[in-house]
Amino acid sequence: MNAPINEADLHAWADGQLGTERRAHVEAWLAGHPEARALAEGWREQNRALHRAYDHVLDQPVPARLLEVARRRGGWLPRFSPMRAAAVVGWLALGGVAGYVAGHRAPAAPVQASLPRQAALAHLVYTPEVRHPVEVGADQEAHLAAWLSKRLGAPLKPPALGEAGYALVGGRLLPGEDVKGGGPVAQFMYQEASGRRLTLYVRNDAEKRTDDVAFRFAQEGKVGVFYWIDGPFGYALSGELAREELLRVATVVYKQSKP
Amino acid sequence: MAMDPAALSTHIPSLRRYARALTGDPQRADDLVQDTLERALRKGSLWRAGSDLRAWLFTLMHNLRVNDLRADKGITFPGDEALPEIPSPPTQQDRLALRDLDRALARLPVEQREVLLLVGLEDLSYGEAAKVLGVPIGTIMSRLSRGRERLRALLEGGPAAESLRVVK
Numbered sequence: 001m002n003a004p005i006n007e008a009d010l011h012a013w014a015d016g017q018l019g020t021e022r023r024a025h026v027e028a029w030l031a032g033h034p035e036a037r038a039l040a041e042g043w044r045e046q047n048r049a050l051h052r053a054y055d056h057v058l059d060q061p062v063p064a065r066l067l068e069v070a071r072r073r074g075g076w077l078p079r080f081s082p083m084r085a086a087a088v089v090g091w092l093a094l095g096g097v098a099g100y101v102a103g104h105r106a107p108a109a110p111v112q113a114s115l116p117r118q119a120a121l122a123h124l125v126y127t128p129e130v131r132h133p134v135e136v137g138a139d140q141e142a143h144l145a146a147w148l149s150k151r152l153g154a155p156l157k158p159p160a161l162g163e164a165g166y167a168l169v170g171g172r173l174l175p176g177e178d179v180k181g182g183g184p185v186a187q188f189m190y191q192e193a194s195g196r197r198l199t200l201y202v203r204n205d206a207e208k209r210t211d212d213v214a215f216r217f218a219q220e221g222k223v224g225v226f227y228w229i230d231g232p233f234g235y236a237l238s239g240e241l242a243r244e245e246l247l248r249v250a251t252v253v254y255k256q257s258k259p
Numbered sequence: 260m261a262m263d264p265a266a267l268s269t270h271i272p273s274l275r276r277y278a279r280a281l282t283g284d285p286q287r288a289d290d291l292v293q294d295t296l297e298r299a300l301r302k303g304s305l306w307r308a309g310s311d312l313r314a315w316l317f318t319l320m321h322n323l324r325v326n327d328l329r330a331d332k333g334i335t336f337p338g339d340e341a342l343p344e345i346p347s348p349p350t351q352q353d354r355l356a357l358r359d360l361d362r363a364l365a366r367l368p369v370e371q372r373e374v375l376l377l378v379g380l381e382d383l384s385y386g387e388a389a390k391v392l393g394v395p396i397g398t399i400m401s402r403l404s405r406g407r408e409r410l411r412a413l414l415e416g417g418p419a420a421e422s423l424r425v426v427k
Contacts, residue, residue, distance in 0.1 A: 015382075056274045060275070062271050066296060069296040
């Protein structure tokens with residue numbers, strides 16, 4: 001049964017925090033209550049205004065003194081390892097370059113511009129992980145799919161890449177950090193028999209996209225990224241391997257992601 | 260479980276954005292972020308592995324800010340005359356929007372501002388925001404309601420309207 005609509009529902013609607021069923025119920029109710037609808041839309045517009053005003057901070061290079069903190073303290077952390085350090089260094093180098101580029105590009109960069117960059121950053125941070133590469137492992141695949149679908153607000157499951165030679169390791173939830181804000185992002189990790197890893201970065205672009213975007217390729221440092229927008233999601237497949245090889249896997253992902 | 264510097268680094272941009280909007284001043288914002296990172300590394304053993312690192316960092320930042328206020332060296336907010344220059348404003352229109360929002364946010368009680376930003380800018384769920392700020396979820400909802408109404412009134416240039424009682 002559907003409980004009566006209250007103000008908290010309207011906030012949750014504006015903030016995208018309703019489940020699918022409740023959202024449909026609230027939207028049906030709003031259709032008949034234009035004043036309440038205008039109010040809730042105004043709240044949603046406030047959120048967008050906050051993003052417009054403050055998202056530029058995400059594209060600024062991180063000041064050295066803040067990066068120093070992590071580096072300085074990193075040395076004596078019990079879990080510190082050379083691999084982890086390499087990941088940080090890679091991240092910093094890439095972040096610096098990305099920040100520089102971001103500072104010099106046209107202000108109204110297309111929505112999808114941040115997709116390959118963010119995907120490559122996340123790839124570099126998590127693929128070297130030995131003990132904690134993912135939050136939820138492939139042994140709980142059904143739970144992983146349900147959880148990430150709920151958080152991203154649309155049905156999502158990790159594609160099976162067995163035919164391309166890659167097995168699912170698992171997945172994790174990441175903060176959305178593209179220039180337009182955006183909700184949480186899913187990252188699935190895959191591994192080949194040799195131990196080489198790929199990551200598939202998926203974010204919900206339903207509110208931002210204008211059209212589906214065909215396959216594109218970006219080279220972010222040593223990480224190659226194929227990315228595209230299809231249905232509600234933006235996808236980015238990242239790996240440190242030859243472009244043709246990555247394209248072969250991306251094609252498998254693409255076929256499976258078709259509704 | 261000690262803090263992982265790589266994981267920590269990924270959250271710096273988001274922490275900076277939140278602090279920037281919260282304090283209205285880039286310099287203070289980065290001071291607050293730096294204090295937060297240092298505390299995170301000191302208290303890394305208190306972080307429960309598997310829980311949301313970003314939410315925990317917001318919690319540390321909130322506690323630091325509250326302690327700062329108690330120590331009376333607290334964060335102050337610039338008035339209309341002392342609005343900061345923006346290092347890399349995307350467009351003129353965004354610059355104006357930023358100035359308007361900085362002004363309006365500075366006029367909100369900090370409790371309302373925190374909720375508005377954690378939810379509206381940083382996309383925390385109401386439950387996460389409640390944990391970060393250490394208050395019940397009902398308090399989050401009432402601060403959100405009052406904050407949004409006040410922000411609307413401020414941005415429209417009118418007097419803060421009566422608190423709305425929306426729907427039965």
